[in-house]
Amino acid sequence: MPSPSRSRVHRTILPGRGFAALRLGDLWEYRDLWLTLSGRDIRLRYRQTALGAIWVLLQPLTGAAILTFVFGQVAGLASTRSDVPYFVPVLIGQVGWALFAGTLTKMANSLVQNAALISKVFFPRLVLPLSTIGSSLIDLGVGVAVIAVLVTVLGVPGRLAGLSLLSLPVWIALLLLLSSGIGLMAAAVMVRYRDVIQILPVIVQFLLLGSPTGWMLSDLRRHVPDSLQTTYFLLNPVAVLIEGFRWSWLGGDLPWGWAGYSAGVSVVVFLVGVFVFRQQERSFADVI
Amino acid sequence: MSSETAVSVRGLGKTYRITPTGSHPGTLAETVLARVTGRAARAETFHALRDVSFEIREGTVVGIIGRNGAGKSTLLKLLSRITEPTSGRIDLYGRVGSLLEVGTGFHPELTGRENIFLNGAILGMTRREIARRFEAIVEFAGTEAFLDLPVKRYSSGMYVRLAFAVAAHLEPEILIVDEVLAVGDAEFQKKCVGKMQEVSHGAGRTVIVVSHNLATVRTLCDEGILLREGRVASQGPIRAVIEAYLAAAGDANGEWIRNFPLSTIPGVYLMRVRIRDASGKVRGVIPTGQAFVIEADVRATGEIPGTQVNFRLVNPEGVNVMTTTTADVPAAAFRIPVGVHRLSTEIPGNLLLPGEYSLCCDSFVPNVVGFDHLADIVRFRLENSGTHVSLPNDGRLGVVGPILPWRLVTGVKEND
Numbered sequence: 001m002p003s004p005s006r007s008r009v010h011r012t013i014l015p016g017r018g019f020a021a022l023r024l025g026d027l028w029e030y031r032d033l034w035l036t037l038s039g040r041d042i043r044l045r046y047r048q049t050a051l052g053a054i055w056v057l058l059q060p061l062t063g064a065a066i067l068t069f070v071f072g073q074v075a076g077l078a079s080t081r082s083d084v085p086y087f088v089p090v091l092i093g094q095v096g097w098a099l100f101a102g103t104l105t106k107m108a109n110s111l112v113q114n115a116a117l118i119s120k121v122f123f124p125r126l127v128l129p130l131s132t133i134g135s136s137l138i139d140l141g142v143g144v145a146v147i148a149v150l151v152t153v154l155g156v157p158g159r160l161a162g163l164s165l166l167s168l169p170v171w172i173a174l175l176l177l178l179s180s181g182i183g184l185m186a187a188a189v190m191v192r193y194r195d196v197i198q199i200l201p202v203i204v205q206f207l208l209l210g211s212p213t214g215w216m217l218s219d220l221r222r223h224v225p226d227s228l229q230t231t232y233f234l235l236n237p238v239a240v241l242i243e244g245f246r247w248s249w250l251g252g253d254l255p256w257g258w259a260g261y262s263a264g265v266s267v268v269v270f271l272v273g274v275f276v277f278r279q280q281e282r283s284f285a286d287v288i
Numbered sequence: 289m290s291s292e293t294a295v296s297v298r299g300l301g302k303t304y305r306i307t308p309t310g311s312h313p314g315t316l317a318e319t320v321l322a323r324v325t326g327r328a329a330r331a332e333t334f335h336a337l338r339d340v341s342f343e344i345r346e347g348t349v350v351g352i353i354g355r356n357g358a359g360k361s362t363l364l365k366l367l368s369r370i371t372e373p374t375s376g377r378i379d380l381y382g383r384v385g386s387l388l389e390v391g392t393g394f395h396p397e398l399t400g401r402e403n404i405f406l407n408g409a410i411l412g413m414t415r416r417e418i419a420r421r422f423e424a425i426v427e428f429a430g431t432e433a434f435l436d437l438p439v440k441r442y443s444s445g446m447y448v449r450l451a452f453a454v455a456a457h458l459e460p461e462i463l464i465v466d467e468v469l470a471v472g473d474a475e476f477q478k479k480c481v482g483k484m485q486e487v488s489h490g491a492g493r494t495v496i497v498v499s500h501n502l503a504t505v506r507t508l509c510d511e512g513i514l515l516r517e518g519r520v521a522s523q524g525p526i527r528a529v530i531e532a533y534l535a536a537a538g539d540a541n542g543e544w545i546r547n548f549p550l551s552t553i554p555g556v557y558l559m560r561v562r563i564r565d566a567s568g569k570v571r572g573v574i575p576t577g578q579a580f581v582i583e584a585d586v587r588a589t590g591e592i593p594g595t596q597v598n599f600r601l602v603n604p605e606g607v608n609v610m611t612t613t614t615a616d617v618p619a620a621a622f623r624i625p626v627g628v629h630r631l632s633t634e635i636p637g638n639l640l641l642p643g644e645y646s647l648c649c650d651s652f653v654p655n656v657v658g659f660d661h662l663a664d665i666v667r668f669r670l671e672n673s674g675t676h677v678s679l680p681n682d683g684r685l686g687v688v689g690p691i692l693p694w695r696l697v698t699g700v701k702e703n704d
Contacts, residue, residue, distance in 0.1 A: 009382060010380070013367075015374055032413075036405055116392060116393070117392060118370075120392040123410070123412070
């Protein structure tokens with residue numbers, strides 16, 4: 001029998017049953033793995049690329065430039081905003097969108113991409129999706145810096161601009177919660193069904209066009225009947241969050257009721273995502 | 289040495305649900321379709337381990353042996369927490385480090401230095417621990433000059449050395465190792481064995497090893513656990529356990545037929561292996577004076593260039609007596625197309641000593657992928673048919689027994 005006097009770590013392994021506890025202690029114990037994997041992802045992204053880290057800058061800028069052309073010029077929405085060059089709100093929308101889509105996609109793929117690790121080594125599986133956040137946050141940081149420079153140089157005459165900027169971390173947190181929740185669920189399902197790899201880009205593309213990145217929520221509110229608006233906000237909780245992200249820089253109108261709804265959805269989706277992930281976790285090594 | 293318990297396993301069981309076709313869960317659409325049409329494949333339960341119980345004392349090196357499918361890998365996965373048991377209980381006293389594959393998590397684009405930190409973290413070391421042992425790891429691997437080169441530029445030997453060096457400097461109280469010694473050159477293997485012995489006997493750590501190489505297990509381990517069909521068949525001093533294993537291993541009638549499913553990886557798999565005597569009969573006893581044939585029926589589920597099939601003969605001491613491989617035939621003449629085929633070769637008479645042999649077969653693409661690693665599947669005896677005269681004292685020492693024609697020239701001048 002184990003003697004209570006020994007100082008060694010004692011760990012008991014029993015069949016998993018019932019609801020898996022969150023085991024946050026495990027995550028803390030493996031924080032070095034978490035940091036090292038984040039570092040690996042960031043390093044790997046730009047290794048053997050000629051422009052290296054400049055891509056972090058170029059990606060949102062080119063993305064925003066294309067959206068500005070399509071929505072601002074081709075669709076003629078540029079005239080709806082007279083206070084700032086149309087490129088600025090589009091860039092802000094693009095950065096908020098990239099945070100959502102990047103986090104979602106990277107998290108969803110994190111398990112399958114590291115299948116060899118899962119079947120050969122033990123560690124809390126949440127480490128894998130969590131370690132993708134580092135790379136998403138770097139993109140966000142660069143994006144926010146570019147926006148800050150632009151907004152300052154152009155001297156955006158935001159009525160609320162100064163004060164509303166305080167809400168920026170809230171929008172970032174909500175976007176992260178919502179994308180992580182969906183990402184965790186997608187990752188867990190992808191272990192069993194690789195179909196998700198095919199479906200996910202389609203959904204992300206669909207959401208990109210369906211969310212106010214190249215256009216503003218005010219356009220929707222002007223042109224779309226109220227009943228349809230309700231359906232839209234119910235189905236697309238991302239939309240208000242991106243508009244909120246933009247609002248924190250430029251001020252203007254924001255449907256606050258729907259912002260509250262989206263915040264609630266984000267928290268619930270995140271909790272459900274973590275829960276589903278932990279439920280599925282114990283069989284990952286057997287089926288991946 | 290302390291005799292406190294390091295690992296205690298009680299009533300451990302693990303079942304997997306498999307579909308009769310042995311196929312992968314498949315796509316979402318297939319699953320939904322199967323549900324809707326009511327043709328859902330009845331999942332069968334496969335008992336990988338049942339009611340396994342044992343205790344391991346601190347500071348011992350324990351070898352887990354058994355035939356393919358006996359549950360060795362499952363047991364290691366359970367001990368290292370990669371997968372959860374279905375029943376029973378494991379108590380581990382001390383930090384566990386497991387090494388189920390050398391170089392897990394190595395990334396080809398990262399440099400040697402970056403990979404040391406990455407791999408160390410994956411194996412459960414903290415950054416501080418890795419930094420402290422960094423010098424020792426690099427020295428052990430002998431790759432100082434290439435530290436800042438991406439490992440994709442490393443030779444496979446260098447890669448393996450670096451990977452093992454990281455793992456060898458993991459300092460858990462309980463180290464779990466799976467078949468890692470199958471890689472690397474002979475000299476490096478010796479170094480690894482030395483390191484593992486140092487770890488167990490010097491530092492009083494517990495090591496649990498799975499290996500198909502009986503010679504390695506014999507030199508490395510103090511104790512053994514023999515698994516058979518998911519149960520513990522024998523446990524105790526390593527010599528006794530290896531004897532129990534060999535006594536039951538292989539079929540003495542000179543034939544083996546596959547009784548477990550193929551892997552889903554396209555490749556070449558052994559379906560049936562036989563030993564035939566000079567007259568073509570399948571037999572477990574062959575006279576030493578006659579040639580015999582090793583015959584293997586293989587099923588190729590994909591045409592994979594570079595595939596080779598190796599056949600190795602092992603004697604009861606666990607010594608590898610000889611290996612013969614299809615790689616000796618020019619590659620162009622040895623493309624195995626999809627389908628079922630028969631490989632065979634003849635082993636000349638009077639080449640090997642009389643005694644017991646067991647045959648191990650491996651099919652793989654070197655450094656790329658392994659298909660089958662089958663240990664001790666056919667057991668046969670070379671019966672002295674009067675060709676090998678008995679010698680005094682220890683008898684005829686050696687691992688081979690060629691009968692060679694000695695000449696005698698009489699009346700030679702001295703110093704000529």
